[in-house]
Amino acid sequence: MTDPLLDKSSAQRKTFFSQNHALLKQLTHEGQTPTALLICCADSRVMPEALFGLQPGQFFILRTVGNLIPPYHAADAGTVSALEFAVLQLQVPHLIICGHTDCGAIHGLDTPIDVSQKPALSRWLELARPAQRDVDFLGKVSGTERHRAIVEQNVRQQLAHVQSYPYVQAAMRAGKLSLHGWVYYLEIPAVGYLNQETGEFVV
Numbered sequence: 001m002t003d004p005l006l007d008k009s010s011a012q013r014k015t016f017f018s019q020n021h022a023l024l025k026q027l028t029h030e031g032q033t034p035t036a037l038l039i040c041c042a043d044s045r046v047m048p049e050a051l052f053g054l055q056p057g058q059f060f061i062l063r064t065v066g067n068l069i070p071p072y073h074a075a076d077a078g079t080v081s082a083l084e085f086a087v088l089q090l091q092v093p094h095l096i097i098c099g100h101t102d103c104g105a106i107h108g109l110d111t112p113i114d115v116s117q118k119p120a121l122s123r124w125l126e127l128a129r130p131a132q133r134d135v136d137f138l139g140k141v142s143g144t145e146r147h148r149a150i151v152e153q154n155v156r157q158q159l160a161h162v163q164s165y166p167y168v169q170a171a172m173r174a175g176k177l178s179l180h181g182w183v184y185y186l187e188i189p190a191v192g193y194l195n196q197e198t199g200e201f202v203v
């Protein structure tokens with residue numbers, strides 16, 4: 001008996017394995033030394049390997065709903081263990097938070113969620129609430145522009161969350177870790193980055 005869903009991609013896998021056979025063997029032997037921890041959304045349209053041309057072993061990837069990560073005081077074992085492992089064990093030199101437009105998590109901030117049906121999701125999305133408040137406080141934008149502004153502000157917010165961890169602060173102080181904020185604008189399509197001097201995103 002076979003699994004039809006797995007069978008669908010057997011040709012792609014065959015090509016991938018033959019192209020990367022030596023590299024996979026080397027990575028198995030030597031272990032991984034990724035250059036970055038990438039925290040991005042679980043959305044099916046966000047495909048980091050394709051977008052950033054990644055080879056096996058290059059990025060350690062944590063995918064969460066809305067590319068959210070709790071701050072230190074609210075750390076949960078599931079997501080934060082990936083942060084600990086990447087920063088303390090793998091000692092990645094770069095940490096990237098990558099948001100994206102048309103993000104269901106960001107849209108979800110405007111839609112009342114039935115807490116009794118989705119208790120975890122409703123709690124989780126609150127990690128992005130400050131980003132929504134910041135944008136709405138200024139009240140300068142609406143519609144698509146507002147959504148885009150919240151997506152960008154949410155990346156800044158999650159960058160602030162990761163910086164609340166003492167070991168992240170220590171690695172940054174030692175010059176061993178630098179942070180990056182990216183946004184994948186699906187509708188353009190393009191990927192922009194946060195200019196940390198101006199605080200604005202550059203597409």
Ligand SMILES: [Zn+2]
Binds near residue numbers: 041043065102104105
């Ligand atoms: Zn998303």
